[in-house]
Amino acid sequence: MGAKPAGKRTDAEGSDEAGAERRLERLGRNIVDDIYNSKNPRFTTTTRSRSNTIYDKKGGFLRLGDATEDHTFINISQSKRFMQTMAIASKCHSFLEQNLHTSIRGLFYQLKYSLGDEVDENLFNEQTESNPLIEDLELTLGVRRESLNLNANRKGVLVGNMRVVDRFGEGAEMDMSKMGRSGWAIPSDVDNDIDFVDVKAKYVLVVEKDALWVRLNEDGFWKKENCILISTIGQAARGARRLIRKFADMGLPIYVFNDGDVWGWYIYWTIKTGSMNLAYIGKDIATPEARFLGVTISDLDRYEFLKSMTMKATEFDLKRAQEMLKYPWINQHKEWVDELKLVIKTRLKLEQDSLQGPRLTFVDDYIKEKINSKAYLP
Template sequence: MVKKDYTNVLNKIDMIASKIYDDFQKTEIPYLNLPTRSKSNIKFDDKFNVWKYGKKTIERSAKSLDGAYMLLRTMYMTDFIKEMIRINKSSTLREMYYISEGWDMAKFHTQQESNMLAEDLEVITNCMREDFKLRPEEDGSRVIGNLTIEEMTRNKTKKKIHCQDDVGDSGYTIPYNVEPEKITFKSADADYIIAIETGGMFDRLVENGFDTSHRAILVHLKGQPARSTRRFIKRLNTEKNIPVLVFTDCDPWSYRIFASVAYGAIKTAHISEYLATPESQYLGVTPSDIENYDLPTDTLTKEDINALKSELTDPRFQDSFWRGEIKLQLKMGKKSEQQALAKYGLDYVTDTYLPEKLAEMGMSKK
């Protein structure tokens, strides 16, 4: 593990300041261009098999008040990043939001705004927020399985952790930084990684010993997964060549969780190749499962229906599997949860449902 070289990052940050400065020198109204970050501007990247931003751009110009504010904030934020790199510190996105309180006119009104700008900077510079010494505050999610990780601790000592023997029932916690300078995968012996949406289901599989009985690495997604979780899954998939299966609730929001794991999220499409695992497969629960397993359901809300319809126009959901399932769900007007499987008993998911689904997907190694 090597100490990170920030020269490239610093150069890229200075390029932003130079662009603005040069505009003034040329007596041009200063502006920055960046890709439009919306559903309408994501394109499939054949090289990486993930969805990335397309060619549409928007202009942030000092011509308008909003644009000028954004440019000023950009200046402040890049200056702050330079300073952090100089003094070798890092801050959470929330800390940066509070620090921006002192930025006078450039201060943000919500953390949402400052998070967005940090992402904009990634997009403009092609750097990652880790390069900017920025990290999220959410704690990482959990992993249990036959996997040995070597982690560089804060005391600069390397520590080996086996994700079954060295951890309790809540598992190994994924740190916010999962790059090679922080963790490496020493060994892994598993048939698949199961990424699980809810903590309840994760704990059910752990309690039922599914990781040992079915040679699985269980990863808790905690709803829409954090970048580090997605990056962890991606690295484990590519470095150890273990297939990834995503197990979520059966509603439109869960499909988006799968999409961000498999294809890349719209918000982070600029770094999809780092975060997305194109080989991921959707395990369930599918609308067909609701019918086949006769699961308890709830009626789709107006928001659910709108989200499903919006997915029908989302370029990431255009294959026949998703179109079929989404249309089926709209027709049924129902949704269901992973834990609805408990209808048939606590062991049903591990004894019946998962083995059947795995067999169906050709994953079963009996």
């Protein structure tokens, strides 16, 4: 009997790198046992399909359902994928043993080799073949790729009253209140060999655009307000999403400050409920506690100057606003229904940059007012 999918484990192996190594070894042993017992080698994953992606109403995030699928070796349509998955598992095990990391592109190149003179074929020809098998493996083992020593693309910066203890290499302790104009670059892996300590902040402010983060950092906003100031620099990377989740686990309120348009909304909902693509690790990276500070079209009633700052919404904006009204995780909130309907009615959008219109530091006041008056969206 092969390895079981993540949700059904009963063992006490950790999901960190050490746990990942043990789980990989157990997966291997189970496959070998299958062979010795004359069974068809097999492992089980959770099905990653649209129909098995559900919105967990109680938890408030997108996750996979209970449907699982078996992968077997003696099966004409599965044997190549099975072999390829084992090759990936073997490589990840060797990365863990060597204590070295790479990207999923680096992994692909380690697997892009000929199967030998008798078979005129490579193990892998395109990265599009290896990527879904990495997700299979993450689900089978119940660990995220970051603990298999596979780095994801990183993006995002942070500053605030806290320290980062990074045991990577020879180790480094960094004071997040002494990062100058730059801020700390949020890495891919924020779980292994890294700690976030002395977190002395009242809340976390997540800002869509780096330009606004730079503006707020210059004003010392994080210092005056005692918050942790993050920019996701557009769509949030896995590492940034995971780190936001970790701050929420520390009990810190999470406020998101984005554009009032399709991308701003999308970035917010990805942070809050997760995304279809990453529903397979939804619980670990979604932050349902997040709140949307703005900017919103309803802000036009609060701030007179904003009326000359609007842009025309595109057909794409309006179409997406209509679609969002159909999502149960959105239309359960009256405030969001009102906001989206207002966008559709006025055909307007607003950028967060426009808050610099009256004076550069107005953006600081806007954020404080929104938080203090609880004028945010759920």
